[in-house]
Amino acid sequence: MKKIAIFDPAMCCSTGVCGPSVDPELTKVAINLGILEKENIEVARYNLSTEPQEFVENSVVRQQLDEHGEQALPLVLVDGEAVKVGDYPTAEEFSEWSGIEKKKFSAEPKSQFTILE
Template sequence: METQDVIEIFEPPMCCAGGLCGPDVDENLLRFNEALITLKKQLGSKVATYRYLANQQFEKFQANTAVMKLIHGQGMSALPVTVVNGAVLNQGAYPTLEDLLSAINGKGE
């Protein structure tokens, strides 16, 4: 049975889930949202993505010791933090589609 890859994104406080609201849209966030849509189209149910906002789901942050360690060391500038299958992929910026695919395809190597 094939296992499902899990991508978790721990994001800074935003006005809405996805951050694409308000008068100024962050181009990096827009690119990241497009990358997630493409990833879902390519992999379907083989990947699950979860996005957590610091101002709405802080309990998810507290439950992840690696994320909390980064926040304690660097403050909120460590965000966003992307975790793939339990391992931190990157921090302080959103990954590209290529980064995500590489992390998923490279598992267990």
């Protein structure tokens, strides 16, 4: 079984729905990780601010951080191998790595949030 892990930079949450504005990129990633889980793909997501030990204990992550600093984040590993550095995956990449057809993935967030003042 494939395992896809995302190592996020330090942030208050990985969903993109905290703070004064919603980050559609983080929302899209969260949706796509949910799709992977439903398809029985093992997924993990680590946040530097809340799970720093995961970054220290993983030699691939440590190497990328040594080489690129925080610019390496977000970092995506598939089966323990770095496949994307410094950016979140696209629907095409999730499809390629998982073997699940691209049309199942969200290229855009499924819902837009409006912040009322």
